[in-house]
Amino acid sequence: MSRYISPVLYILLMLVGCMAFISIAGVRVGLFEPSTGFTMLRESVFASLILSVLAIGSLGVCRKENNIAGQRFFILVLTVSLVYSSMWIVFYVQKSGLPKINDITTDIDTPPSYMNVSFIRKTKENDVSYNEGFASIQHKYYPEIQPLFTHLDKANVYLAISELVEKRDWEVVANYSQVGVIEATARTPVFGFRDDVVIRVMQVEDDQVRVDMRSSSRTGGGDFGVNAERIRDFMKDLSESLNKSFMPKMSSVR
Template sequence: MTHKFTRGLSWLALILAVGATIYAFTGMTLARVDRIGKLEGFGYLYQSVPVVVGALVIAIIALILNWRAGWPARRAALIGFLFAAGFVGSLGIRVAMAADAPMIHDATTDLADVPQFEAITLPDDNLRGLDGPKEWVALHKSAYPDLRSVVLDRSVEQTILDAEKLAKERGWTIRAVDPVGGRLEATAYASYIRFEDEVVIRARPDGADRTLVDMRSVSRVGMGDLGVNAQRIHDFLEDLAAVR
């Protein structure tokens, strides 16, 4: 192989890897600031994947050719490889971490008496991708058997006040809060795109100065959430229980 071919292949890998990364980042940023829809912004990322995978393969070939030819374009090949490998690797890790997540986007601690939204209106197609509530319950039980209510040694009012503080610290948008009635509703945000997920926290008396807390987190778009809502509930209730 000539040095000219090796240089050309190296620069092709670099251009494809950097170009696809910029394309994906641009789309996601536009979605983040609501200049385009969230799913449309995610589409930029999705469309970039095959291009970056191709760039990674080309970069590997270019590195091998550079090694054989005395490294005539090592910088272009190496940068292209690093961009492509970083892109593919970060996506691969995210997908692998959520490999066991079910194709649902609504998680809760109480399937028998699901916390309901009052201030927030969920999409009419909240059961999209499912045959009905029974399938959702079955998938939820199988995937998240440990997602349960928590009992706290504090009043209902204090529980909601503590929950409100934690929600604000996380950057959530508070939609409704009723410390006396034991309810908080908020919009949380997921990923760089800032997908909007709706959250309701319900607090009920459970004896003297004890409160039973349930939580629900629902994605407004998409069918599966990669386990984001269940993880949000787990982390939030863990932090709420740790408040002193």
């Protein structure tokens, strides 16, 4: 009987793989909306769990038939389906406790403003204006998101920022070196969602230069912590780059 079950499970495994691929690739190339992609991905996880149950039942049939080759195949199907479904379930559990906000900034009082990004966002995408209601939520969940202060020259700091933006392969939307503002677009690694970034460099008192950064999602009400992680990583790399290149006296907060 296992020889009849094997082709069925093989086809089901291929269908789960195709569904997962289409859900991700379709969003990346813009074939359908992110909500559709998430729905397809969720259904592929459910299908993968059902496939795992079927594989376990098939293993029992193989043991009765003493079919070693069949057992190996069903173990393979079980392993692949469990790894796939577990990966997304763990991801969801880890991110489920994060707040549903999509705009993070190091300056919640006077966030850096988007200038050119407002012209490239579509009407159905999120507005570029900052939602003041996010400030208290960010302070609670991401208190480590702070501006960077340095005694370095403003021009050198801006140059280091530009190099890091280029290194990350972000698409530069606007570059205003005279006023110390750079706008860029980053893409998430899996679905390729476009998130916009604006970085502001200002001269402040005590001969210090202050660097503020804002990262916000074009679509969706929540970002699964991506924007906060982007700012955290960028500021960390910027601090290390400035220390390595110029050995300044720096601090992450005033």
